[in-house]
Amino acid sequence: MGEEETVRLIQKYRHDLMNRLQIVSGYLSMGSADKAKYHLDNTLQFYEEERKLMRLNADTFIIWVLQFQDVYPSFTLTYHVDLLESAETSINEQKLLLTCEKLLAVLSEAAEEFHVYDLFLYIEERESDWIIRMNIKDIAVENASAIEQRYGISVTIEKEQTSFEWSIAKDERGE
The missing domain is CATH 3.30.565.10 (Histidine kinase-like ATPase, C-terminal domain)
Known part of the structure; x- marks a missing residue:
């Protein structure tokens, strides 16, 4: 994998993380703590699965x-x-x-x-x-x-x- 492809992968990865966090932030700003918690829990679960994937x-x-x-x-x-x-x-x-x-x-x-x-x-x-x-x-x-x-x-x-x-x-x- 070349440098450009690596940077593109990191940018895409960062973009996905920011999207997930912005959803949580948006629900918190609207006072929808239950929906924010739901999306935060899903995000944490996603990254826990990714952690296990990395352990392979x-x-x-x-x-x-x-x-x-x-x-x-x-x-x-x-x-x-x-x-x-x-x-x-x-x-x-x-x-x-x-x-x-x-x-x-x-x-x-x-x-x-x-x-x-x-x-x-x-x-x-x-x-x-x-x-x-x-x-x-x-x-x-x-x-x-x-x-x-x-x-x-x-x-x-x-x-x-x-x-x-x-x-x-x-x-x-x-x-």
Whole structure:
């Protein structure tokens, strides 16, 4: 990542934080303490999730997440990271990133133009491996069995939601 791209990412990050704080400030100035508290709690929860994301020690993946909206404008990303209490955590970020990018290519191909889809990414650390789940509503991918075979992941399609699940063994983390 070059200097200009790094500065642009920091500016975007700062802009997002300022927007969140201005919403809280606006509600406080209107005397709506309950709404201000609600938005402040959401902001704190967002940055707590980000803190857990940073603990993955997967810099390239973290940058991918931070740049997600610019790269994939048809999708909004919400993520949740569930870590064990161990002090040091690490994941095979190449495997995680490559699988996410491949799935986004499949989803982008299936997406309708001018429609924004909510994408949820869940990363769970377990004793011997990591479980990664990606859920998206309103897209039912075709050829789920081909995707399963090609990428080694489980695909579940229920009603109007597609779920992907795969694991990354801890001994694959490349430490």
